[in-house]
Amino acid sequence: MQNKPYASFSTTDDHTGFDHVIIGSGMGAMTLGTWLAKAGKKVALFEQHYVPGGFTHSFKRKDGMKWDVGVHYMGNMQEGHGLRKLMDFLTNHELNWAYMGEVYDVVMIGKDRYEIPAGEENFRQQMKHYFPDDHQAIDDYLTLLKKTNKWGSAFFFEKSFEPFLSQTLGRLIRRAYAKYYRSTTLETLQTLTTNRRLIAVLCGQCGNYGLPPKESSFAAHAMVIGHFMEGGYYPHGGSEQIANRTLDTFRRLGGKTYINAPVSEIVTEKGKATGIRIKGKFIPCRSVISNIGIKNTFGKLLDETARKRQAMSPNDTKPSSAHLCLYVGLDRSDEQLKLPKHNIWSYETEDYSADINSITEHNTANKFSYVSFPSAKDALWAEQHPNRSTIQAISVGRYEWYESYAEQPWRNRETAYQQKKEHFKNTMLEKLYELVPQIKGHVIYAEVSTPLSTRHFTDYQTGEIYGLAHTPKRFALPYLRPQTKIKGLKLVGQDITLVGVAGAMLSGMLCAIVILKFRVWKIFKDMNNPVG
Template sequence: MVKKLYQPFNPSLDFLGLDHIVVGSGMGGLTVATWLAKAGKKVAIFERHYVPGGFTHSFKRKDGFQWDVGVHYVGNMAEDSSLRGFFDFLTNGKLEWESMGEVYDVANIDGAEYKFKAGKENFRKQLINYFPKEEKAIDAYLKLIQKANKRGSAFFFEKVFEPWFSKSVGWIFRKRYSKFSEKTTWNVLNEITKNERLIAVLCAQCGNYGLSPKNSSFAAHAMVIGHFLEGGYYPIGGADQICKKTLEVFTANSGKVFINADVTKIVTENNQVQGIQLGEKFIPCKSVISNVGVNNTFNHLLSEADRKFCDFSLKNVQPASAHICLYLGLNQSSEALKLPKHNLWYYKHDGIDEIFEEATLENAPENFAYISFPSAKDPNWQTKNPETSTIQAISVGNMDWFENYIDTNWMKRGDEYLKLKKNFETEMLKVLFKFFPQIEGTIIASEVSTPLSTENFTNYKSGEIYGLAHSPERFTLPFLRPKTKIKGLFLTGQDITLVGVAGAMLSGLLCATAILKLGSWKIFKAIKTSKNS
């Protein structure tokens, strides 16, 4: 009999004796919850959605098609990498990965194609092949990436320091990193080259952190680029296997997961956590770990007095960008249609900042698209779904474009809203048919999600998927740390570290370390021993 990994919230259940409550089941929450459960703590996760996993979950339809909502590929997944070791620890080695091959991304800018090859030296040689007169700039760029990420590792580790140690020593790490984090990507690149096409190519993957070159922090850019330098990987069986395999380990260690559990308040008294509130139900615990973003945590789950005590303010930082996505199901296999494993980044011209800033609902797909092929990446897809394939095509979105429908309900937004989505689908299909004409006539299922869809399931008010914008200002916020000023309240998730499944996992690791303190090193030792055996 298969053990059920989660259950609907019911206020009549017994919730007494909990050490830790995790609000939100995204990668950061899954990581810290499993870490703590493995350390012998009594942990429960409360998730407002009807399925757990946050952006690691997938959604399915009756016709058998399944699409990922957030994880399209992951870097640094070689068997000897630290990140792979952490995933193996969380899933007891049951999560398998498939390499995307020699080429993991392709950028098409104004009709010219640029391949991103796995391996730093392969990446370097390929760029020099495209830009032979820019070898010096390319080498300088790679050195900056390496240097920024080395300092970034220290910057993020400093987040677990106690306040007294952070004030006496931590400022050194923050100052050294600020040389990269407080400059925009465009400013840094413009110092090493004036070649606009080279800058556009180097920034072609900026959709992975959601900001254009003139708005993004170079530190965020460097981390994401460095993350994928050795290639891309995809979870065998689909992105939801990340959540499923982790929850199997979490529940095997007595962890509990409750869905349809919309936490309405984090209850505090005298600046100390008492528990959480779900409607009229109060659930006590020793600590609460919030994985729903700092904006939702401070502005919606805590009181005004709590915000003032924590000295919380986001006035200088905006939420990350939103997106619109077209999901397609096709009646032929990826192999028959010759669909690639690699992702395609399409830009109409070099001006990435201009494309993002001047985007409208009508012109977004025409100027920018990120196209991914989940079924081609997953070796198990064909076995479970013979003679079919899937595609996801994404463009920039904006909640303001849908302001007339903000007060409507999911699946009941009216014909005019459906018409807007259909128009987006039509324009995005033009881009897809341009690059992959062989798929015409094979589409048997299609759906479009908007920022309203994201807001409905995540409660991110601007429909953002990357939390706080990865701008220079983000890296100056002092409260983006696992441990808050409120005793027993901790933070995890991509806001604490960086975008993506790896960034969220890192936040969970840091949060568990802040809670367990010296006890966490026993687990690090267990991971190292497991990798060497």
Template sequence: MVNKYYQPYKPNLDFSGLDHIVVGSGIGGLTVATWLAKSGKKVAIFERHYVPGGFTHSFKRKDGFQWDVGVHYVGNMAADSSLRGFFDFLTDGKLEWEPMGEVYDVANIEGEEYIFKAGKENFRKQLITYFPKEEKALDAYLKLIAKTNKRASIFFFEKIFEPWFSKSVGWIFRKRYSKFSQKTTWEVLSELTKNQRLIAVLCAQCGNYGLSPKNSSFGAHAMVIGHFLEGGYYPIGGADQICEKTLAVFTAHGGKIFINADVTEIVTKNNRVQGINLGEKFIPCKSVISNIGVNNTFNYLLSEEDRKVCNFSLKNVQPASAHICLYLGLNKSSDALNLPKHNLWYYKHDDIDEIFDEATLENAPENFAYISFPSAKDPDWEIKNPGTATIQAISVGNMDWFEEFKDSNWMKRGEEYLKLKKHFEAEMLKILYKFFPQVEGTIVASEVSTPLSTENFTNYKNGEIYGLAHSAERFTLPFLRPKTKIKGLFLTGQDITLVGVAGAMLSGLLCATAILKFNSWKIFKEVKRSKNSGFGI
């Protein structure tokens, strides 16, 4: 099927005169590409997948069901928020958002339910009803979230400083933020309270950044928690509308996007970017912007000499965790089944670190599950797909569990692999039916994705979806900046900033600013005309 916004890559197409090439079409790449295109630059995006969007894309099946692969909800999307202003700029205001309502998340820990309400004061009051003796700890926690995020905004903004300015001034911002980013979430919360259940509740959403309390940076925790304090939102029409609406604006300003375009090399000469190679096809440009993660960029697209120039090393930082997901299609509507808009975070007990650290393919769903109801969040679903609903149920995954199948091809991994997926499905359904028994008997479609599925489409070798682990070490890496030491090579995506749609979008904004420099403020003025814009996510 021909798409009006993108086309398959073919070597004989005209690629002449490009100012910028973006490798990868996730939201970070889409953001910087659109900003540059709106500034009059000639930009092309090359995407190895057969659909664009990265983790904002959705996949569809012939029976009409559609599921998101990475976006389950987004925070800070109120009409007057800064983040909403930037998305409105990217999409010319065509992307609409549906609030999830008063309750956006529910945690169930060892059979006890804890509700997360939208609005900081609502959140605070609700948690005090569960932990009346911990009011001081909760107040201190919320103040610490605000203080940490205020310093984080400056920390991330410093990433666009020129090297001389970063050395002379930037170190102050990095040092001030390190007070929070260099402690684990567990360390910080343990200083506030000794109540282990409260700590578990405050960390119940840790799946949003992919690390357990004793392994994650409190800086990452604070940014993600703060991002959702005012509630959750869902893109009307599904997560793929983020990409679709952005591409409409990007292409309207002359941008081109090519799918099935597997970039094999970023070509440099004398420490300057020359262009890219796709197999034997060389495409010249003035600069290359990589949106495929620093691991893939440096380890697979650049030479050893280039890596030495950049002084690049990830020896002390592991990739983020992987996951396994069950996708379900139902033959009754969300209303008929009384499916909620909020997400469910289930933990068998309150030692989240133990659950993550000791997870196996056999026990993962039994101990942890994240359950989301996309069709209930999207007011357009029932209009387009009457009498049906969708569910996604996720648990922690590990590429090592599928080691024997790593050399097999997608959709052709054999019966033993299918048996493992069926076992996961059966175990996850037990958890789903425990909380939502009304779903039993309505499932007419099901699929399971594993870390191998993620690796197939993203080339992330460990099947991770969050790039680099959000550990304390991540925030010390000096090369996680838009501008590299190779002239004309820039980086964008969640590795440069933070996990999620908002974090990746922010990285694209920073990258565009680093490229356009003073000219970028013309765009900021355009955004500010409709919104009170800022750098907070």
């Protein structure tokens, strides 16, 4: 594939002989594809974008400056952890991870600052220092996280069960986990404490699962907080290295990855998926796996008969939130500007739900801002990009603010749209000067992405970044599992499990178990051995 682990799709190439074709190339697709290829299956990934990797890829601008589009940090990447072992297998033990330090997140509520330290006991003592009258509530909260996530692990693993086991043991697991997922985060925390500020600090990282406390399921909150409890990590060389290394492993195992390959149809015959269609060309296979989200899969690629077979209502749950992002380039190094490795979560008040729901185009940056410093977190950045640094600043962006420009060409939309972007750029820069004042006078590049940017590259119809919203209702949906009711069609991605790289990796592993069954354990035993 010409020194790259992928090639541009051409209708004249031979695309026959595949056991499995996977639509999309996000983390779920790459994980599953690598497992299947390791098992000796002939597998191909088809990506509509011109860069593979889904939300793990990065983009570059002048002076080689680059920014992540989705991965700002990961948890559980310490040596020896099961998730790290899975990541090492996927990246062929060729990707290193930098620890972000003892404090990996900072929550700002107005002018008040709260540090989120790595390590459960450090977290416990820090929270008790901030809230000396709430020691018992903090202990109870950490105990509840563990209980919730213990059942959560069983809940997600159950998604790989065969029907008989799912209807017996699985039913018991789902019923037990419902105790935790059917309440919102706010409802659950209010059973532990009446201290609104403590609740706000405990929910300071709620942007990681895309919903404020009044709307999110406590199960989603618990899983994400648990994921980061031992701290944050960042890949050497930036988030695109996750995709680069994984796709190279996939290639070494015989897998094929094609870009510029927009799938227009999942072809079914007599209730069975028999292949896909791209640019008019039919590509046959034994099974199709979709990594592009439930709504896109069933709403755009399948006919009405297939949708009815799945018994899925398009109104079952809403899409997750969309966002605005300001990508900033600076003419000094992170060391010169004393930029931190930790992320900043900034809120106007402790009532996140009211603030986020009252966001308009004009006040978005002040109501809520998330600030990440990718160059400071990247252990290789300073050597490769001397006297330069980068920042990303994110806030909520409503799709409806930009919907009237959706059909206009990318990078060539009318002046009114550009003015909206310029307004956000200026208001977010002012917020950045407040949070990190030392950068003022050093900004040499600033670019804005909107929900239309996300829609253009991912095809998520309202620019959502986390797939289905992480509400209590989401966890009760019976069809969010790898196996569908359409023979030969399976699903991976964050919709099947949970938000983020770790959630998508889990979905890929679960789907591998469904397809390979007991053969998957042989791969488990061989995970520590590099490929090729």
